[in-house]
Amino acid sequence: xxxxxQRVANASVTIKGNLKSSIGQGLLVLLxxxxxxxxxDIAWLVRKISAMRIFDDTDGVMNLSVMDIGGEVxxxxxxxxxxxxxxGNRPSYIKAARHEISIPLYEEFCRxxxxxxxxxxxxxxxxxxMKVDLLNDGPVTIILDSKNR
Numbered sequence: 001x002x003x004x005x006q007r008v009a010n011a012s013v014t015i016k017g018n019l020k021s022s023i024g025q026g027l028l029v030l031l032x033x034x035x036x037x038x039x040x041d042i043a044w045l046v047r048k049i050s051a052m053r054i055f056d057d058t059d060g061v062m063n064l065s066v067m068d069i070g071g072e073v074x075x076x077x078x079x080x081x082x083x084x085x086x087x088g089n090r091p092s093y094i095k096a097a098r099h100e101i102s103i104p105l106y107e108e109f110c111r112x113x114x115x116x117x118x119x120x121x122x123x124x125x126x127x128x129x130m131k132v133d134l135l136n137d138g139p140v141t142i143i144l145d146s147k148n149r
Contacts, residue, residue: 007140021122026071032081041146074122
């Protein structure tokens with residue numbers, strides 16, 4: 001499972017011109033699910049992301065987590081994170097999990113993240129063409145891969 005985490009001042013997802021979800025200060029998580037991902041990957045990523053100290057304390061040092069600041073989280077599925085670009089110019093997505101595997105894992109990730117931060121998590125719509133709008137704060141962008149612990 002791969003995640004791109006962006007510290008945001010705000011973020012939103014629009015589908016066919018309709019607002020699906022929006023958050024204020026917090027984290028936008030782009031989540032890619034691989035064919036061999038499971039519950040251990042979810043648990044590790046949720047623990048890591050929810051406790052990651054990437055928000056400024058009163059001294060301007062990145063020392064606080066999204067939970068510490070009472071921030072929000074928006075999780076958007078993004079199978080393109082699983083792209084293999086080693087050959088040619090057209091990425092291969094063969095390592096991305098099929099819908100019947102990735103949808104339940106994406107939904108479980110969102111449930112676990114919501115439990116971890118103690119509030120609802122904003123979501124996109126799995127498989128939909130989405131417009132993601134964000135104001136990256138910092139900028140702070142971090143990439144995590146649950147297979148590289």
